[in-house]
Amino acid sequence: MRVVRGERFVGFCGGVKRAWKLAVESSESNDDEAVFISGKLIHNTPAMQELETMGVRPLPVSLMDADLPAVETAPLAGRTVLMRAHGESPTAFARAQNLGLNVLDATCPIVTVVQKIAKQLEDEGYQVIVFGHRDHPEARATVAHTEHGLIIESVEEAAELGHYPKLASIAQTTMLTADYVELCKVLENKADVFDDRGRICGWTQRAQGEAVELAHTVDMMVVVGGRDSSNTHQLVRVCSEVCPTRHIVTADELDEAWFDGIETVGLAAGASTREHDITAVISWLEAH
Ligand code: SF4
Known part of the structure; x- marks a missing residue:
């Protein structure tokens, strides 16, 4: 292959x-x-x-x-x-x-900046909304830098919010930009003053963009990354919308049966995947 x-x-x-x-x-x-x-x-x-x-x-x-x-x-x-x-x-x-x-x-210094922004917004009288996963340590830690911040996981949840004089939104750094944009469209109608201060990490955005571009040129994508890694899940999600995609943590999980009739495989990996886990997957694929 x-x-x-x-x-x-x-x-x-x-x-x-x-x-x-x-x-x-x-x-x-x-x-x-x-x-x-x-x-x-x-x-x-x-x-x-x-x-x-x-x-x-x-x-x-x-x-x-x-x-x-x-x-x-x-x-x-x-x-x-x-x-x-x-x-x-x-x-x-x-x-x-x-x-x-x-x-x-x-x-991560980017996360530290987000935490500071969250606190500063609350000090300025905003109700802070963090778009993220409720059980994710980054979202939880960011909200913990405020007194009353809320984690919102979906557009549906945002739609159920009441009306606020001042509302500000930020994002867990590994969320999908498109989802965050949709969320902000709902939030801006939930307040007299709305401030969008979301910072999806640049690395995350570029990794997603690169993976999607690659997915358009191959028969199948393999995404290597932790099962509990938010940015890996986003990569799997965006690639799956383009071509068949498999998520694995290490090369041991690869199965020959997945690749029947496949000539070209694209490889993406989450932001916490070690280089030797990536090269082991490439070696396995090239050998089959
Ligand atoms: S993906 Fe990496 S660089 Fe981006 S915020 Fe998370 S830890 Fe920092």
Whole structure:
């Protein structure tokens, strides 16, 4: 089979590269001591397993639990914790400091900007709406930087909102731009003053654009990325609208039966997919 890989926006984005580098450097400088992460550093299970082999693993306690017994938290003092790339709430940062943890912030700088915008808008009297997934850590952390922010998942949910004097919308950075535009059309009729401050990450937008362009030129697309990765799911969604598309996490999941009659396969990957997972898929496809 001939395999065509997306040209530029395939695999680790800038935010993930930064978080990964921080994790690797911390593991190297902490010798035999484990380095902790506030949750999944990035949404890719094999990548998280690789970090675990380097001694980088999730904290054994939740930073959102205010009533942890001292016997569980005392051993954490002085240890290093990386705050995940999706961001954490101000409460989680404060609690990590109180526990005496050495905090390294691996939040993607783009996400940090979104959090600041959310807070600033609320300070200016806006009801802040975050277009995102209710169970996604980025959307949850962004809303946690406000007092009254709301996560809205769909146009239908937006339609059910009441009327506000001032309403402002922002977006989880990995949402689909087209969906966000539709949402804003509804929100602008829900307030006397509406401010659209959505920032879908540039990397996400370009990766989606590149994948769609590629999907138009091949018989089938394979998208490599974590099952819980929002940007990977968006890639699968936009490619599926153009040609048959398969989502896999690693090459082990590939099945010869999928490729009967297929001559050319396009390859896209989520922003938290390791390079060697991508090359393993390409090698498998080229060998079949
Ligand atoms: S997809 Fe964009 S916002 Fe998310 S971590 Fe990567 S660069 Fe940052």
